Amino acid sequence: LAKTTQPISMDSYEGQEVNITCSHNNIATNDYITWYQQFPSQGPRFIIQGYKTKVTNEVASLFIPADRKSSTLSLPRVSLSDTAVYYCLVGDNNQGGKLIFGQGTELSVKP
Amino acid sequence: DSGVTQTPKHLITATGQRVTLRCSPRSGDLSVYWYQQSLDQGLQFLIHYYNGEERAKGNILERFSAQQFPDLHSELNLSSLELGDSALYFCASSVGTSNEQFFGPGTRLTVL
Numbered sequence: 001l002a003k004t005t006q007p008i009s010m011d012s013y014e015g016q017e018v019n020i021t022c023s024h025n026n027i028a029t030n031d032y033i034t035w036y037q038q039f040p041s042q043g044p045r046f047i048i049q050g051y052k053t054k055v056t057n058e059v060a061s062l063f064i065p066a067d068r069k070s071s072t073l074s075l076p077r078v079s080l081s082d083t084a085v086y087y088c089l090v091g092d093n094n095q096g097g098k099l100i101f102g103q104g105t106e107l108s109v110k111p
Numbered sequence: 112d113s114g115v116t117q118t119p120k121h122l123i124t125a126t127g128q129r130v131t132l133r134c135s136p137r138s139g140d141l142s143v144y145w146y147q148q149s150l151d152q153g154l155q156f157l158i159h160y161y162n163g164e165e166r167a168k169g170n171i172l173e174r175f176s177a178q179q180f181p182d183l184h185s186e187l188n189l190s191s192l193e194l195g196d197s198a199l200y201f202c203a204s205s206v207g208t209s210n211e212q213f214f215g216p217g218t219r220l221t222v223l
Contacts, residue, residue: 034210043113043201043214044154087154091210098144098167099210101154 004088009106018075020105022088025069033064033071036087038104044087048073075107083109114138115215117202123221129190132218136183136204142166143185144205144212145177149198160185161208192222 005023012018024033032051036044048055050062050071061074075082085104114137124130136143145157147170156169160179171177174192179185189196199219203212 032210038154041199041217041219043115043203043217045113045214046211049211089210098156098159098169099146099154099212100156103153 004090004102006086006088006102006105008103009108011108011110012078013110014079015077018078018082018107018109020073020075020086020088020107021070022073023070024088024090027068027090028092030092031068031090032092033062033068034089034091034099035060035062035073036089036099036101038085038087044101047086078107078109080109080111083107113213113215115202115204115213117200117215117218119218120216121219121221123223124192125223126192126194128192128222129188130192130220132187132189132200132202132220134185134187134202134204134215136185136202137213140204140206140213141183142205142208142212143179143183144203145171145185145187146201146203146214147198148201148217149195152198154201157187159208166208189220194222196220197222 034049035047038044048062055062063072087104116135141162148154157171159167177187199217201217203214205212
């Protein structure tokens with residue numbers, strides 16, 4: 001599984017767009033990039049997954065450059081309720097499903 | 112609500128004891144995964160079952176075991192408990208084998 005590196009923490013204010021970048025230099029051809037959100041004492045929640053270029057859903061966008069060695073999770077107009085830990089994971093979707101979580105990025109949204 | 116249920120929510124027990132954590136996956140999901148989250152180790156994958164069969168093992172101790180039953184619910188058995196086993200234990204499920212997993216609310220285990 002490719003190792004990921006992301007900032008330990010980030011601060012933002014309500015209404016701003018937040019971009020969290022994840023580095024995964026050793027990503028393999030079959031690997032997908034998946035992001036999870038976790039609130040304290042709750043289970044992680046799937047946010048978005050992509051393979052290349054751009055993926056958008058109702059809560060976030062995921063930007064993946066052509067070399068796929070990094071990815072950026074974009075959260076538009078964050079609110080206080082977006083304060084959470086965000087995990088970037090990289091792996092083959094059919095490798096056994098074991099998710100390897102790093103330390104994640106602790107996002108703090110202030111009023 | 113992810114559709115994954117876990118019981119009990121909280122469990123307090125003593126060292127040396129044995130406990131069983133239970134997980135019911137979302138309707139239709141064949142895969143069940145177990146994870147442990149502690150302050151010092153973060154989120155760790157323990158084991159994956161698919162349709163009753165073990166598919167992958169992670170950092171699961173020999174004192175721990177799991178199984179998935181014909182009705183697809185799963186149990187995680189923890190024995191000879193130690194203080195260091197105190198953690199949140201999450202169960203997740205997915206339709207097949209996927210990186211898109213749905214996590215339950217967790218069981219908080221406290222070993223005294």
